[in-house]
Amino acid sequence: MKPGEELMLLLELNNYEVTRYKLKKQLEYEETGNIDLFQHKKFADLVISHYLYDDSLDKRHKNPLMYNKNLDNGMNSISQFYVIHPNINKDVTLGDFLLQESINGVSNEDVLHNAFDVWVEEHREISIQKMENLRDMAILLPQKGKGYKKPSKLGLFIALLLSLFLLFLYIKPGFLQPSNINFISNLIEEWDQLIHDVFFYSLIGMVNIALLISYVVLNYAFSRQNNNVKSIKERKAKKMNAGWQKSIEKLRVKQLKIIEKYISQVVEDPTKSFLDLKKLSGPELLLEKYKTHIKTMEHRYDSMVKNYRKQIIILKTIFTISIITYLTFIVLGYALIRGWINVW
Numbered sequence: 001m002k003p004g005e006e007l008m009l010l011l012e013l014n015n016y017e018v019t020r021y022k023l024k025k026q027l028e029y030e031e032t033g034n035i036d037l038f039q040h041k042k043f044a045d046l047v048i049s050h051y052l053y054d055d056s057l058d059k060r061h062k063n064p065l066m067y068n069k070n071l072d073n074g075m076n077s078i079s080q081f082y083v084i085h086p087n088i089n090k091d092v093t094l095g096d097f098l099l100q101e102s103i104n105g106v107s108n109e110d111v112l113h114n115a116f117d118v119w120v121e122e123h124r125e126i127s128i129q130k131m132e133n134l135r136d137m138a139i140l141l142p143q144k145g146k147g148y149k150k151p152s153k154l155g156l157f158i159a160l161l162l163s164l165f166l167l168f169l170y171i172k173p174g175f176l177q178p179s180n181i182n183f184i185s186n187l188i189e190e191w192d193q194l195i196h197d198v199f200f201y202s203l204i205g206m207v208n209i210a211l212l213i214s215y216v217v218l219n220y221a222f223s224r225q226n227n228n229v230k231s232i233k234e235r236k237a238k239k240m241n242a243g244w245q246k247s248i249e250k251l252r253v254k255q256l257k258i259i260e261k262y263i264s265q266v267v268e269d270p271t272k273s274f275l276d277l278k279k280l281s282g283p284e285l286l287l288e289k290y291k292t293h294i295k296t297m298e299h300r301y302d303s304m305v306k307n308y309r310k311q312i313i314i315l316k317t318i319f320t321i322s323i324i325t326y327l328t329f330i331v332l333g334y335a336l337i338r339g340w341i342n343v344w
Helices: 003-013 019-032 035-039 043-052 094-098 108-140 153-171 182-197 199-228 234-268 282-338
Strands: none
Touching (some): 019 108, 019 282, 108 234, 153 199
């Protein structure tokens, strides 16, 4: 058991709220394929179920409708899984059973309907619980604290304005020259000439442009990251969850049609028992996609919390250096133009 899990167990025993951590670990534990995880409400029971689970068990005992990467180990057809029926007390695969007339007097069609009824109901119950867990996860995380504010919009505006001014000064100075204000037009023209004549002065300006553009890009990137992990309100989380459920239900209807067609096919010809698991995996794979989305949100939030202070320090440092460099560029340029400083 990991140290973090032990700590959370102690906190739960002392009546601390560990729901968020429990849901996070459940998403992690689900990778083993342990379907008993969904029966547990407490973190302690979840941990016990996880560490007692034997992943080496024959995958043919699993539910084929829950096909994912964990089952993809030589398993490619539903006929490879053991059939489920009260009157069959030994392990026999669906494909082998269909090639026999009956076992213990149980007909092929009866076994097929019973097996699929069990698989479909089990998968439906687990899917519902998974969706509820994902909904709760979306509500509980990320929780945006008051201390995690977006980078300054004013700083972004100032940096963008100054960088545009310098870019036009270097690339198209004529754009900055008003036709009716001779003083400014002459100053811009002298500035342009100074940039071409004095290398170190031109270099200061280019460094300043690079710093300002870096600040704009990083400010925007950090703001987007912050937006991506903002707290999801309960109503929005429920609406998102409802949309996901509708999509999964549509795939489940399609899945049931494939199952009915398969049963009719093998009852008529038992040798045609092969059915690619991927054809039945639509609901489960879509659910895995939604789970990945929630886990990505969790990772982004953790990353933001971990790096937030460092990011803000970097932004403030770049902005401060940019402003100092910009003021140096302006003051030094004006002094050179007026002849207060002679570099020739």
